[in-house]
């Protein structure tokens with residue numbers, strides 16, 4: 001069974017959640033009306049945020065989490081400590097979709113803070129959200145060329 005943790009947030013968690021809440025204000029979601037924001041904490045304490053960006057060609061929409069990750073990686077950051085996800089849903093936390101879980105997994109087993117509008121959260125590690133996951137080590141076993 002997954003190890004769920006809920007409760008009062010430490011300061012850094014509060015800041016991360018605050019940033020993900022801010023990010024959702026920029027959400028472009030004319031089709032779902034679901035505003036989602038995400039904030040990603042780098043190893044050296046920087047926070048990158050992102051929102052979901054939808055498209056009239058529905059499947060081209062991108063989630064908040066992957067936008068935050070892609071922004072960070074594009075600016076040279078690859079080591080992350082935690083990620084938060086917020087939305088405008090009144091009474092429930094927002095769990096990352098399967099695609100986002102796999103993309104987070106690429107960069108390590110970090111805690112994922114899934115928040116509600118009142119600032120409370122449920123935390124699960126990426127390993128709990130995506131057990132027995134696929135990753136670079138399998139490619140190495142298959143003798144694929146090493147990544148940079």
Ligand SMILES: O=c1ccn([C@H]2C[C@H](O)[C@@H](CO)O2)c(=O)[nH]1
Pocket residue numbers: 029032034036051052053054061062063064065085094095096097100
């Ligand atoms: O964790 C999640 C879940 C959903 N969405 C977005 C994708 C789409 O724009 C909208 C409805 O699925 O919510 C995210 O950005 N992150």
Ligand SMILES: [Zn+2]
Pocket residue numbers: 063064065066096097098099100101
């Ligand atoms: Zn997603």
